[in-house]
Amino acid sequence: MVLNTLKLNNGVTMPQLGFGVWQVPDAEATTAVAEALKAGYRSIDTAAIYGNERGTGEALSAVDRDELFITTKLWNADQGYDSTLRAFDESLRKLGLDTLDLYLIHWPTPARELYVDTWKAFVELQKEGRVRAIGVSNFQPAHLRRLIDETGVVPAVNQIELHPYLQQGELRAFHAQHGIQTEAWSPLGQGGELLGDPVIAEIAQRHNRSAAQIVLRWHLQIGNVVIPKSVTPSRIRENIAVFDFELSDEEIAALSTLDRSGRIGPNPDTFN
Numbered sequence: 001m002v003l004n005t006l007k008l009n010n011g012v013t014m015p016q017l018g019f020g021v022w023q024v025p026d027a028e029a030t031t032a033v034a035e036a037l038k039a040g041y042r043s044i045d046t047a048a049i050y051g052n053e054r055g056t057g058e059a060l061s062a063v064d065r066d067e068l069f070i071t072t073k074l075w076n077a078d079q080g081y082d083s084t085l086r087a088f089d090e091s092l093r094k095l096g097l098d099t100l101d102l103y104l105i106h107w108p109t110p111a112r113e114l115y116v117d118t119w120k121a122f123v124e125l126q127k128e129g130r131v132r133a134i135g136v137s138n139f140q141p142a143h144l145r146r147l148i149d150e151t152g153v154v155p156a157v158n159q160i161e162l163h164p165y166l167q168q169g170e171l172r173a174f175h176a177q178h179g180i181q182t183e184a185w186s187p188l189g190q191g192g193e194l195l196g197d198p199v200i201a202e203i204a205q206r207h208n209r210s211a212a213q214i215v216l217r218w219h220l221q222i223g224n225v226v227i228p229k230s231v232t233p234s235r236i237r238e239n240i241a242v243f244d245f246e247l248s249d250e251e252i253a254a255l256s257t258l259d260r261s262g263r264i265g266p267n268p269d270t271f272n
């Protein structure tokens with residue numbers, strides 16, 4: 001399995017496809033992550049709020065540390081300079097790691113007015129060499145602009161809800177302009193209606209692939225990082241088997257017509 005990698009704006013390389021563990025209970029995370037590592041995944045996406053950093057960390061010793069790319073996220077209640085430094089220590093302790101590959105502010109929660117102070121702590125952690133790359137999640141253009149204006153440090157990544165029903169054109173254009181890598185969460189639309197879409201089904205039949213594989217291939221070809229989640233071993237393998245075929249320009253264009261503001265998760269401007 002050859003995993004494509006992308007270079008972030010500080011020179012760090014990140015696998016373009018990783019494994020997400022949201023809603024995987026701590027006790028099941030070790031088995032799920034072990035299965036993913038066996039299938040060839042090297043990038044794992046967790047978060048303090050998922051409550052499975054310990055279980056995730058337990059699976060990691062199966063692979064050399066320098067082959068892994070581990071992401072976790074700071075929860076909203078821990079925003080603020082000092083509390084961020086404490087929360088980071090706690091996440092690393094649970095994961096059983098000395099350094100992290102990517103740390104993300106999970107949500108901007110603008111009502112708290114703390115994301116700039118939080119970002120200053122992230123910058124410090126990176127300076128100290130405790131995390132290789134720093135980024136954000138669920139940030140809108142206005143939040144990104146404020147971070148950049150007030151600190152001069154551009155996030156390496158913005159992890160946002162993105163799938164063919166919510167294509168995030170404005171944010172993707174902003175990211176491209178500022179050198180921010182777009183990372184898609186819920187890349188499969190959480191396995192709902194999207195995977196039964198007739199346009200996707202037709203393309204899937206033509207390539208003799210599953211709907212999930214067509215959607216993941218669309219993400220990869222438009223330059224997104226993706227972190228599909230599954231706890232089913234056959235699907236874990238299926239979701240990484242997407243580096244040996246290609247969609248045509250016409251197929252990419254057909255998938256791009258599916259955009260319909262189909263947000264599943266909360267609105268980042270108001271979520272607290």
Ligand code: NAD
Nearest residue numbers: 020021022137185186187188189190191212228229230235
């Ligand atoms: P997803 O789009 O990855 O969908 C996962 C679901 O799709 C699975 O539970 C399963 O029901 C189904 N599925 C998976 N593979 C399939 C296949 N091959 N065929 C058919 N069905 C399949 O949704 P997600 O878990 O919400 O998102 C992925 C990851 O993104 C999460 O695990 C988490 O790491 C991250 N995430 C981040 C945020 C954030 O706020 N930053 C929010 C949500 C998720």
